Amino acid sequence: MEGFVRIGDRIVLYNIYGTEGGVPVISFGGSPSTRWKRPDAVAAIDAAGVRLVQADRPGYGGSTRQPGRTVASVVPDVVALADELGWEGFAVTGGSGGGPHALACAALLPDRVTRCAVTGSISPPIVDGPEPTEDEEAADPRRNRTSWKALHGDLRPGMEEAARSIMSAVEAGGPELPPDPGAAPGPPAREDSAAMARLAATFVTSHDGWEDDLIAFAKPWGFDLGDIAVPVTLWHGSADERAGKYADHLAAAIPHAERRCYVGGHIPPANAYRELLRWLTLS
Template sequence: MVGERVLKYSVYGDTGGVPVLSQGGSPSTRWKRPDVGRAAEECGVHLVIPDRPEYGGSTRKPGRTVADVVEDVTALADVLGWERFAVSGGSGGGPHALACAALLSDRVTRCAVSGGITPPLVDGPEPDGDEEDPRRNRTSWLAARGEQYIRPSIEEAARSIMSGVEAGGPEFPPDPHFPTPLVPARDDPDAMARLTATFVTSHDGWVDDNLAFANDWGFSLDEVHVPTSIWFGSADDRARKYADLLTAAIPHAEPRPYTGGHIQPANAFRDLLQWLTLS
C-alpha cells in the first residue's frame, strides 16, 4: 500500500542479485514473458517491476505527473529493504525511470532507458504525422488538450491490437532482424493474460501516462546526474531521434544502439541488465 492506494509488483531473477527497479512501457504491466526472468537470473539481477497506477490492479491516481512515480518507487524500495538500487524504463517507462534518477539521486546508482521519449511539443496546430521532430506528435498534442481527446484514440489502438491477436497474430510484432516462428498469441493462455491486462483492462493507466507526458513532468532532464544509458534499435528511427535529444539534455548520458526494433531483443536486454550491474 502507498497511503490508501494499492501498488502491485512482480519479482524476477536472482533475489540475491543487484537490485533493479524497472518501469514498463505505455501500456505495459508487471507480467512479463519467461525470458525476462531468465535474463535477470543469468545477469545476477534482482528485478522488480511495479505497475503504475491503474495498470494491472494498482489503484488509479488521477492527475498524476511523471515525477509522482517517485512516491511509489520510494515506498516499494523501502518495503524491499533497498537503500541503493538501479532503475530502468522501456518506452513510456523511460520518463519514469529518469524521474527516479533525477529526484532520488541519493539512492539510484544507474539509469537505463530503452526507446524512451522526451517532453513533447504540444503547442501549435495538430501534427500531421509527417513531423521530423518526434516531440511533435498527435498523441501528445491530443493528450495536452485533455482526457476526452486522447481516450478515444487509445481505445481504438487497443481494439486494433486485440483484433490482430484474435485473428491469429503474435504477442509482439515480429523483429525482422531476429526472425522467429510466429506463434498465435490466442493459443497461449499466459500470453493472452498479459495482453488482456495490457490492452483490455488498463486503458486508464495508458490514458494517464499520456496525460502525464503531455504536461509538466515535475523535473527537468538536466537534473539527471547518475550514470545513464540511452538504448535504441537500429530499425527504430523515432527512438534514435529521441536518443539524440536525451543524450544532449542529460549530463551523463551515453547512447547505446542495438540491432533490432523498438522492443529490445534478448541479447540487447541482457546487455542492458549487465550495464546496470556495473559499479
C-alpha cells in the same frame, strides 16, 4: 513472486524476478504495460544476476488509479516500494513510456539510484501550437499528435481503437509482439494462455493507466533532465528510427549520457536486454 505496497489510500501491485540477493533493479514498463514479464525477459533477468521488481503504475492492473499524476509522481511510489523491500540503493530501467519514469528517479533520488538505463524512451514533447501534421511528427517525434491530443483533445477513442486492432490481430493468429522488420513472427499468442493473460492485462482490463501516462507525458514532467548526475545509458534499436530521434534529444539534455544501439526494433531482443541489465550491475 507477487506483492503490494500501500501508499496512503492507494495500493501498488508488483512482481519480483531474478536472483535472490542479486543487484536490486526497479523496472518501469511501457505505455501501456503490465507487471507480468514474458518468459524471454525472465530468462534474461535470471542470466544477468539481478533482483528486478516491476510494479503496475497507478491505473494499470490492480494498482489504484491516481488522476492528475505527473511523471515525477512515480518517485514517492518507488521510495515506498524500495523501503518495503529493504533496498537502500538500486538501479532503474524503463522501456518506451517507462523511460521518463526511470529518468525521474535518476534525477530526484540521486542518493539512492545507482544507475539508469532506458530503452526506446520518449523525450519531453512539444505541445504548443496547432495539432501537428504527419510530416511534422515524422521530422520530430516530440511534435506528436498523441501528446497534443492529451492536452487539447480526447485520447480515449484512439486508444480503444488501437487496443481493438491489436487484440483482433491476436485473435486472428498473430503473435504476442509484432516482429522486428524482416524477422519471422512469433507463435500465435492465442495458443498460449499466459501470453493472452498478459495481453488482456495490457489492452483489455482498463485503459486508465495508459491514458494517465499519456497525459503525464504531455505536461511538465516535474524534474529537469539536466539535473541527472548518475550514469545513464540510452538504448534503442537499429530499426527504431523514432526512438533514435528521441535519444538525440535526451543525449543533448542529460549530462554524460551514453548512447547504445542494438540490432533490432523497439523492444530489445534477449541478448540486448541481458547486456543492459548487466550494465546496471557495474560499480
